[in-house]
Amino acid sequence: MGLFNKDIKTFDDLLLHGLQDIYYAEQQIVKALPKLIEKATNRDLTKGLKDHLEETKNQITRLDQAFKKLGQNPNGIKCPAIDGLIEEGDEIAGEIADKEVLDAAIVGAAQSVEHYEIARYGTLIAWAESIGHDDIVRFLTTNLNEEKAADRKLSTVALRKGVNRKAAS
């Protein structure tokens, strides 16, 4: 949730902070994904990560629109959670020599990031609904549905496209 929490006085402040948190997170993900794409070898995994990189850029545009609806400039706030999640992914991508074990680790790292976003968007949607920001709910719901689909695709890659089978063999 980042710094400056002492500025959070109202539920609207909390929603704005949450948006700034996920805005920062999405930007860090755009920077982090190319490194994972470069390290991945399974073709379905590489394609899935590339597709999600493009989706993430569109998600940032939707967040820009959500800030606009609140009359605020889009702005990220450093968030230790996503930094930690990405740090884990980077460590893995740098340190595992076996390509097939690395692919399995990359799927796991990517799914932990997806779940962070699923949690955050779920919370933000509940908050925006309570306040009555229906237009913001719509932007966030589109992003949430994309994150859930990305998570399901990663499970498919791991379980049916051979990532885990090859890592185990």
Added chain:
Amino acid sequence: MGLFNKDIKTFDDLLLHGLQDIYYAEQQIVKALPKLIEKATNRDLTKGLKDHLEETKNQITRLDQAFKKLGQNPNGIKCPAIDGLIEEGDEIAGEIADKEVLDAAIVGAAQSVEHYEIARYGTLIAWAESIGHDDIVRFLTTNLNEEKAADRKLSTVALRKGVNRKAAS
């Protein structure tokens, strides 16, 4: 996933590392939950967090058994992701003066931790299944189901037990 990733050579190593990661995470959660329980005011939220603290202790016992099945001593590895998630929760708990806005923020922080665990247990179960560790799959599935139930209870507290409504009023 913590340090020492250069020791990950096989899929078994990756599974062991994942277990060490979630073992550390569960232990940090046991330390962090009492602080959130102390700060929360909504009675259903406090009860839910207290119940989950007890569940988490049982989950650690199940992880002890999973390590035993692998012939390993239970051991945690510092994991930047859970540290970042808990740091966010601590910051929020320390900095928001309005009790009802704070309750809503605590639900959000707790759900982001739940989703981290849901992601990790999901990944670990898939890995353990691929390797053929059916007994470990059972322990981890029990933990996963508890995390999913805890996440659903937090949504209920936020949406139907008045946390978000009061924060918005």
